[in-house]
Amino acid sequence: MTSVRRLAYSTLFPVTTELELSAELVAFLENGGRAILFGEDGTEYATGIIRPDRIRRETADAWRAVTDRARQIAGPAVLALDADISAVHRLHRLTAALPTLSESQAMAEDAFTDRIEAMARDARQLGINLLLSPTADVVAKDNPWLAGRTLGDDIADVSRLVAAYVRGLKRAGIGSTLKHFPGNPVITGLPASQDARVPLKMQELQPYLAPFTAGIDAGADAVFMSPAIFDAVTPPQSGSISPDLIRLLRQELEFSGLVITCDLDHRSTLGSRSLVDIAVEALVAGADLLLVSPAAVPHLDRLARAIERAVEDGRLPLARLQAASAAIDRVSS
Template identity: 80%
Template sequence: MNTPLRLAYSTLFPVTTELQLSPDLVEFLKSGGRAILFGEDGTEYATGIMHPDRIRDETAETWRAATDEVRAIAGLALLALDADISAVHRLHRLTAALPTLSEGKAMTDEAFTAKIHAMAHDARQLGINLVLSPTADVVAKDNPWLAGRTLGDDFAEVSRLVSAYVRGVKRAGIGSTLKHFPGNPVITGLPATQDARIPMTMEALRPYLAPFAAGIEAGVDAVLLSPAIFDAVTPPQPGSISPDLINLLRQELAFSGLVITSDLDHRSTLGNQSLEQIVVEALIAGADLLLVSPAAVPHLRLLARAIEKAVDDGRLPLERLLAASAAVDRVSS
């Protein structure tokens, strides 16, 4: 039976950097959790290069054992990872190679789509059913977070590559994710550790929606929200908990799929609130799946209980929690 507590667990999206499930993650899955992000550590994220020992120790067999274990406990499950051009490809040498950015720009749409399909096909064989890619951000200037990690600085070219990427993943039968909505052209710092802001009006930000619109038109399954604080909304608010920005995604861009937060324990999103407060705020704002870092994994029960309490006291409508859980199910199946 889907009690509010089990539904709450189903909206949590913890990160693990290891294939071996910790006792906390096993308990999470037994309690109703059914989404895990297989992530990377800080150095791997920054460099886009997996550690040599990870490349040595992680094999197709160990990946299949890990994803099979999750599904043996949880049943229907959403298992995700990054598969980025210009940034992190979590499966390193275990899939067909992604093209470099320069190679991708020189390819026809069909050739690029075929390359992405080959990668996604191999990821699916390892038990993955969602990639947190492609990056739809277009960087303008002054961006210590995303500089060198995107698909370029030309709206039309990035939109073309985003669309082709989404089509390639879809052809392989798994889901793709646009990030980091609504775009982060200029940012004042690193969202994980600083109060990073996007100091732009909505009018100035609007052209940067183009690659997101292109990916949605191509049939993307999920959109991941930015962790940064946006001056484009009043009062300024982090993207992952902004009703205005989620409404922009839902209404103006007509996106009906899964809405995922960035790490809710990032400094920019958390601010002075507790993580228990932030997970509830994200659901109320309209997010479906709540990403939390490995540091939060020992506290998943507290987060689920906070969501359950918000339903009990009327702050979070049960219908909103049901809709979020159903959105996770649609991508998991």
Template identity: 35%
Template structure:
């Protein structure tokens, strides 16, 4: 089947919303070629690493499923992503059985942990979810306000074991695991979502801490998310999600062949003074396939801008088509 540039431009966008009330924006997006959304959390929930009392009081499995089914009537193979992190944010809190705590997970055998993750993912599939933006494979051995309360430890081997079990368990239930945030952000002085910040760690240290990414790839993770800030050891100018050097490392040295998902392109450390459209173009050109952006009425303009960039050669039409094809192949697995 042949797709237009406009359809490809929408296929590579993962719009994020903090509400289930998304039909007004999403239906036109899906009708023109979009095929993904992230059902996320509010900033307050993100900071608290927990869903709000107000959300827990009103959100039911039936309400959640009905909201997605309305979109599925337009796009039957819709990718529905959530943050469902072992030890971090769990967007499905209150409507799906919880993942084990980190302390509990550390005491489980691999087989028991895989099964606990599978049960959580099976419940998510019943809610029409298809993708977890997890596990977090970053090994934090310094400060990191962005990932505080979300990571799985400071020992690479321990985190690697948990990440591999998580990937194996959730994917056995039909959920795509998106291992994040490559190449690993062990020490950041600020939150990339709030300030323009860079990772200053040495290349050797970053690679030593990368064992969880290698373990997740060996376990078959279908997707990897790149990080939202520059990694000076590889590319001092561009954030990992817009860096050909970082994405090339993932493809070549780490041998990853699957779907590459950007982190939030709206983050100051990713934008670095550019417009969202310029940043999206840079991310596609660098090799990312699915671009995470805030959802809203601007989606049509953003996607039309991406298509126009491909039309005049600012993006290779072949690169855009390759990215869109990887996304559509993920939808076909549902």
């Protein structure tokens, strides 16, 4: 296998909804893959409630066995999951409890940070080193995707909680991820299955950048791009493949960490195009780590080969691929 293809594998971020390494994921790690998201099923995502049978089956020992095996195969790796206050906390009872939203909003900042740190230290003991949290979105109105799944509806208060959450993770030695940049105050549908749009101009989006700025200033390790189509850029396109929005993140917000796409096979991102084309486009746009759903796991080799071909034919500069892989190194080490 070429060194370029191994680099290509390193930029892929497959989701597994089961606490196991399938034969496909083992092959992925052996071929250069270095990131896995331990996700939840659709019902768990929608309700924020982890299935009782999963809770019984997924013990602390089971988590450590899987994360240890992943690192035995891949070496340093990004092993991630969601730990949201108003949505899914994937580890559920296996960590110190997260505060409820009402408790979070009423807490002194130091007390909130302490609660987040306690949860994160427990996650770290299970082999997890990156949380896809906190949510920095603030919902203004009409949001079928994120309504009830954020840290509040006041920009200043959400900014305070986001920064405190990041500080708690940092104290625990675990990475944090701000999602879903550049914010989705209004959205027309569900990005996974619809052509969901954020129908706002850039100047209307600007106030909603504040929680992301607060999280970056607090030391966030990663930023997770929105899958929605943004009318604020020309032509309108998904945040995950938008060079303009990634440039906004890099230049205006001065973020130098890991940029993660949302699921590239979400309808709002994929549209009518092929997943291999979207993967290359996301890297060219400036993304570092490409999230793909469980349905795409059988096609990881095809995606890596497509990225390799894009380097060979000049569509994707080798330096861009190397920079993406280096950004992943900084989080996985």
